[in-house]
Amino acid sequence: MGIKFHLDALKTTKWWEHLIRFVFGGAITVIAGIIAKKYGPGVGGLFLAFPAIFPASATMLERHEQEEKEEKGVAPGRRGCDAAALDARGATMGSIALILFAALVWRLLPNHSAWIVVEAGVLWLAVSVALWLLRKYRHRLVGSFWHDSSSNIS
Amino acid sequence: MGDIVIRFVVGGVFVSAFALIGSVLKPKSFAGLFGAAPSVALASLALTISKDGNAYAAAEARSMIAGAAALLVYCALVIVLLKRTRCHTLAATLFAVVVWFGVAFAIWGALLK
Numbered sequence: 001m002g003i004k005f006h007l008d009a010l011k012t013t014k015w016w017e018h019l020i021r022f023v024f025g026g027a028i029t030v031i032a033g034i035i036a037k038k039y040g041p042g043v044g045g046l047f048l049a050f051p052a053i054f055p056a057s058a059t060m061l062e063r064h065e066q067e068e069k070e071e072k073g074v075a076p077g078r079r080g081c082d083a084a085a086l087d088a089r090g091a092t093m094g095s096i097a098l099i100l101f102a103a104l105v106w107r108l109l110p111n112h113s114a115w116i117v118v119e120a121g122v123l124w125l126a127v128s129v130a131l132w133l134l135r136k137y138r139h140r141l142v143g144s145f146w147h148d149s150s151s152n153i154s
Numbered sequence: 155m156g157d158i159v160i161r162f163v164v165g166g167v168f169v170s171a172f173a174l175i176g177s178v179l180k181p182k183s184f185a186g187l188f189g190a191a192p193s194v195a196l197a198s199l200a201l202t203i204s205k206d207g208n209a210y211a212a213a214e215a216r217s218m219i220a221g222a223a224a225l226l227v228y229c230a231l232v233i234v235l236l237k238r239t240r241c242h243t244l245a246a247t248l249f250a251v252v253v254w255f256g257v258a259f260a261i262w263g264a265l266l267k
Contacts, residue, residue: 004180013177018170025169026162029197033161036202041210042267045217046258048195049225053169055247057189058232061182062243083182084243085236088229090186095226101192102222105199105215114203117211121192128187 012064020056028052049098054091058084090132097127161201168197190225220266224258 028050036044062080069079101124108116134141176188195218202211228250235246 003184005178006180007178009178010174018174021173022166022170025173025193025197026164026166028194029165029169029201030158030161032194032198033158033201036214041202041213042217042262045214046221046224046262048192048198048214048218049190049221049258050194051189051225051228051247051251051254052194053173054189054228054232055244055251057173057176058247059244081236081241081243084247085233086182087186087189088232088236090183091189092226092229092233094187094190095222095229097187098190098192098195098222098225099219101195102215102218105195106212106219109203109208109212109215112208114200114208117196117199117203121196124192128190132184132187 009064012067013060017060020060021053024053024056049095049102058087061087093131093135094124094128096131097124100124100127157205161198164201165194165197168193190222190229217262217266220261221258223261224254227257228254 028047032044032047032050035047062084065083066080069075101120104120104123105117108120172188172191172193176185176191179185179188195215199211199214202214231250231253232246235241235250236243239246241249
């Protein structure tokens with residue numbers, strides 16, 4: 001399955017789900033600022049990668065998946081949990097790119113303008129997508145590599 | 155107080171925007187990338203740079219490396235809990251938060267403190 005925009009998903013999202021994300025996102029940004037002020041940027045910085053909305057988002061995804069299956073008359077079973085696990089699989093690749101984002105900002109920000117943070121954000125997106133594509137097409141890539149190698153040998 | 159309100163609104167807007175992008179994308183594993191988007195970081199670093207300067211924000215980003223590594227462990231643990239056990243999503247994701255704290259502070263204490 002290729003990458004697609006599924007705008008219909010917006011219709012199934014309740015207003016309070018947007019509110020929960022907004023409140024959790026705002027709260028963790030405030031908490032990170034307060035902790036940095038009290039204990040220094042060393043401790044405060046940890047919370048810039050805190051999974052603040054992950055539990056709420058994963059639970060909403062599970063619920064949506066279950067509702068979708070029930071509407072189609074299919075027993076949801078563990079499909080909601082499977083959908084949340086797939087979401088988490090994507091987030092592992094996003095996390096690897098996030099490590100790179102943080103390292104880049106740490107090394108470059110002292111000698112560059114604030115725009116380097118935005119550029120690091122773009123890099124996060126590029127690396128995340130690249131990792132996802134690599135994982136998705138790994139069999140094809142490895143297969144073509146072996147095919148090319150064997151062609152050269154013979 | 156004004157600073158807290160600004161932080162809350164900016165953080166909320168950034169996190170909501172990335173969550174919205176993730177919610178309209180398919181397949182689910184691709185949408186999941188946005189679960190680890192630097193939404194809080196972008197909001198927080200922008201505000202920190204404007205108030206405390208680049209060096210202070212860079213110090214936060216240094217610690218963020220440990221937080222992001224802990225997030226990687228967090229996501230991997232959530233997958234294991236959901237796929238290998240009969241754990242529910244909320245229970246798995248909340249339990250893994252405890253592990254995030256342990257891993258983040260362990261990495262920070264051992265390598266970055």
